[in-house]
Amino acid sequence: MSHTSPHHRREEFEETALEYLNPLFNLALNLTRNRKDAEDLVQETYLRAYRFFDSYRPGTHIKAWLFRILRNTFINRYRAQKARPDEVDFSKVELAYERIVDEQFLQANRPVSPEEALMNGVLDEEIETALARLPEEYRSVVILALVEDLSYKEIAAALSIPLGTVMSRLHRGRKLLQGQLLEYARKKGILSGPVDVSTDDDVAS
Amino acid sequence: MNCSAFKRALYHFQADELPAAERAVFQEHLNACAPCAALLEVEEGLLRGLKARLTPAPLPPGLETRVREQMRQAGRSSRPRLDWIRRPWFVAMAASMLLAVLVIPSRNIEMSSLVRVTRVVTVVDFDCDNAGRSFEQQRQCARPKHLNALKLDEGGYWQVSLDHEIGRKLITGRGLRGTRMRVEGLLYEGIRTLQVDRAEEVGLETVGLIFSGL
Numbered sequence: 001m002s003h004t005s006p007h008h009r010r011e012e013f014e015e016t017a018l019e020y021l022n023p024l025f026n027l028a029l030n031l032t033r034n035r036k037d038a039e040d041l042v043q044e045t046y047l048r049a050y051r052f053f054d055s056y057r058p059g060t061h062i063k064a065w066l067f068r069i070l071r072n073t074f075i076n077r078y079r080a081q082k083a084r085p086d087e088v089d090f091s092k093v094e095l096a097y098e099r100i101v102d103e104q105f106l107q108a109n110r111p112v113s114p115e116e117a118l119m120n121g122v123l124d125e126e127i128e129t130a131l132a133r134l135p136e137e138y139r140s141v142v143i144l145a146l147v148e149d150l151s152y153k154e155i156a157a158a159l160s161i162p163l164g165t166v167m168s169r170l171h172r173g174r175k176l177l178q179g180q181l182l183e184y185a186r187k188k189g190i191l192s193g194p195v196d197v198s199t200d201d202d203v204a205s
Numbered sequence: 206m207n208c209s210a211f212k213r214a215l216y217h218f219q220a221d222e223l224p225a226a227e228r229a230v231f232q233e234h235l236n237a238c239a240p241c242a243a244l245l246e247v248e249e250g251l252l253r254g255l256k257a258r259l260t261p262a263p264l265p266p267g268l269e270t271r272v273r274e275q276m277r278q279a280g281r282s283s284r285p286r287l288d289w290i291r292r293p294w295f296v297a298m299a300a301s302m303l304l305a306v307l308v309i310p311s312r313n314i315e316m317s318s319l320v321r322v323t324r325v326v327t328v329v330d331f332d333c334d335n336a337g338r339s340f341e342q343q344r345q346c347a348r349p350k351h352l353n354a355l356k357l358d359e360g361g362y363w364q365v366s367l368d369h370e371i372g373r374k375l376i377t378g379r380g381l382r383g384t385r386m387r388v389e390g391l392l393y394e395g396i397r398t399l400q401v402d403r404a405e406e407v408g409l410e411t412v413g414l415i416f417s418g419l
Contacts (some may be wrong), residue, residue, distance in 0.1 A: 014273070014276055018269065018272065018273070021262065021264065021268065021269055021272065022261055024262050025262065025264055025265070025268065026261040026262050029262050035265060039265055039268055039271075040208065042268065042272065043268075043271060043272055043275055046272045046275065046276060047275055047276065047279055049370070050276045050279055051279060106342045118251070119231070119251070119253075119254025119255070119257070119258060120254075121252075122258075124258065127255075127258050127259065131259070136410045143259070145220075146252075146255055146256050146259050147256075147261060152222060167216075167217065167220075167222070169369070170220075174216065174252070174255075177255065178251050178255070181251075
């Protein structure tokens with residue numbers, strides 16, 4: 001951002017910031033799970049960014065800065081108001097996920113690309129539900145990494161968390177997400193086998 | 206590397222976040238262990254599938270227009286007020302009023318404890334510094350109500366009197382935040398306020414030269 005008059009800086013900011021409207025809306029939708037709330041959240045994010053753009057430090061990643069404002073706004077305004085769906089329990093899912101992968105995917109006589117068959121077999125709605133069931137701190141990291149393709153450093157800046165936390169949340173988030181999809185696939189008969197991710201206390205203990 | 210360590214490093218490998226040396230060890234295990242190679246293949250397939258299916262939602266029609274209009278309205282409503290509030294005379298007046306509030310109830314103390322001092326201090330944004338913000342953040346802070354103070358090495362702050370031009374520039378200079386200065390003047394001990402007669406950046410030219418650029 002160049003050091004011109006405040007008016008021109010604001011115009012420049014407006015144009016630069018609006019480039020990220022689509023990814024911001026996408027994150028907002030995944031956080032709020034409601035299109036109207038997502039639109040409101042995005043509008044509020046831009047308004048805040050516009051009012052406080054003096055606090056933006058030129059040279060920093062404006063996309064990460066906007067994501068941070070959006071997430072903070074969501075946490076402050078929306079999260080407390082909304083009923084949250086049942087969130088998955090990581091301790092139950094992780095070991096079950098690893099067992100399913102071991103038993104269903106890594107056999108010597110495994111069919112060709114069962115993972116592709118799995119991804120083709122689950123519905124968009126099931127993926128959305130699985131994503132919605134992730135605790136928010138995992139969901140944000142997963143969206144920023146897998147959909148927005150932000151680097152670990154950019155995610156750390158966007159969410160104000162250490163790099164190591166980004167890594168651990170992304171790894172856990174992916175396992176939680178994939179574990180739920182495997183369970184959907186098992187229930188639909190795409191995968192066989194007795195392991196039940198959502199209720200398998202024996203596996204978790 | 207054994208299979209457990211391989212599993213722990215797998216997602217780091219996929220994200221290309223492993224240091225070169227660890228990546229080489231990982232690759233070595235991958236070449237020698239068929240189950241781990243199969244596991245990587247599965248995880249890559251799942252990751253590809255997830256990325257392909259987690260596509261961005263389409264933008265609602267009219268949202269961009271609404272956001273633009275909202276920002277323009279905010280600009281129109283806030284610009285005159287902000288321009289006015291940021292003018293130096295307003296800041297100086299606000300600082301004077303703040304100082305008056307401090308001085309009036311303490312006049313007796315002020316007159317009984319006036320001493321001449323010379324001290325090396327750090328110029329800080331009083332509010333930001335209290336909030337633990339870095340000097341870089343303090344220099345970026347443009348809030349008109351945030352005024353500078355002098356931070357003492359042993360802890361605590363001195364306010365700066367507006368009686369002299371140097372004081373006014375010390376109070377409002379955003380670029381001075383974080384600067385080490387040797388200040389000289391009359392200290393009103395009771396209200397911890399310094400009337401600065403002279404100030405120079407430590408190790409550099411006199412503050413008169415520094416201020417000429419403000």
